[in-house]
Amino acid sequence: MASRLSSAPHPVDQVPPIGKLTVLGIQHVLAFYAGAVVVPLVIASGLRLDNHTLVHLINADLLTCGIATIIQSAGIGRFIGVKLPLIQGVTFTAVSPLIAIGAAATPPGADPTTGLATMYGSIIAVGLIVFLVAPFFAKLLRFFPPIVTGTLLTVMGTTLLSVSAGDIVAWADRASGDAAKATATFEALAFAFGTIAIIVIIQRLFKGFMGTLSVLLALLIMTAVAFAMGKTDFSGVGEATWLGITTPFYFGIPKFSLTAIFAMIIVMAVTAVETTGDVFATGEVVGKRITPRDIANALRADGLSTLLGGVLNSFPYTCFAQNVGLVRLTRVKSRWVVTAAGVFMIFLGLLPKAGAIVAAIPQPVIGGASLAMFANVAVVGIQTLSKVDLRDNRNAVIVSTSIGL
DSSP states (O other), rough: OOHHHSSSSOOGGGGHHHHHHHHHHHHHHHHHHHHHHHHHHHHHHHOOHHHHHHHHHHHHHHHHHHHHHHHHHHHHTTOOOOOOOOOEEEOGGGGGHHHHHHHHSTTSOOOGGGGGHHHHHHHHHHHHHHHHHHHHHGGGGOOOOHHHHHHHHHHHHHHHHHHHHHTTHHHHHHHHHHHHHHHHHHHHHHHHHHHHHHHHHHHHOOHHHHHTTHHHHHHHHHHHHHHHHHHHHOOHHHOOSSSOOTTTTTSSSOOOHHHHHHHHHHHHHHHHHHHHHHHHHHHHTTTTTOHHHHHHHHHHHHHHHHHHHHHHHOEEEEHHHHHHHHHOOOOOOOOHHHHHHHHHHHHHHHHHHHHHHTTTTOOOHHHHHHHHHHHHHHHHHHHHHTTTOSSHHHHHHHHHHHHOO
């Protein structure tokens, strides 16, 4: 018996039955989807790109997200991918620099897509740089003891709550007039708190497989309620085409600017710290000790995925914190669930109609679900800090100053 137990694969490497694998993979996609499409939406708006270009960017983003997630969770050989249940998504840190690069490279009065070639040149270059320097960054791991990683995760989780709040109040922001804003705010809060309540109730009442579906069921139930009340619109499904395939260098041959590349190097340095935090958080959740080699493998996957993003008309990639929270919330540790989610993302990237269905989930519902998941990231940080002697004034100052700032 003892030998059989010792030879059993770690929960991270276990493959659930196909039914559970499918449903849990879809849950990860739903948790990730809103954050995935925000970046192309904001960049397209900042560069004043037309709707056709926007749809292409969203499709390219989802396709590349799927490929990047498979690279990170399934891995390529021994040195690429951390092989943990980590979803890869576009880093929010890159949004402002990418808009600045695209705008600066577009001559006055020219087609707004003109600057995209320079933007993608910088993404390709920085992706290659990250891939090559990953082992050197990983050697800095000794500067990330529990006091640092725990504080980072706590601050990350609490700071990200503002993203959830933004989704929750989005309806009120779009309303005009005080009465309309008040009504929209009340409805948005009702949908958000309803989503949170369903997650909590399912977590409390059900164990095992049903408990792992709390976020998915909350999203489905509250979207159905919104549809019955006429508060969500599925008309975009009919307007979307059946098939949309991105082609490499769709916006032209990449152009390389030293200024743009340097700006993106700074972005990816910040992203590398975020990835390190997410890998540590996931290691804590699934019960795996994280080593410098794990960090190097994760960063190589980031670099390769970012390079692919530049080739496939997408953006720089990093690990998505909300899905780290989902892993903790559901207690499903298998990386193959996340790999299945990567396959579904590729499917969504090829079928705009399928993506339009997911896009119909109301923002307050997404905000309620993401609030629960971001809060769980903060809890992982608190659990990590519980291993630290906070009676030592030096440790207490690090935590209090970081949270205060």
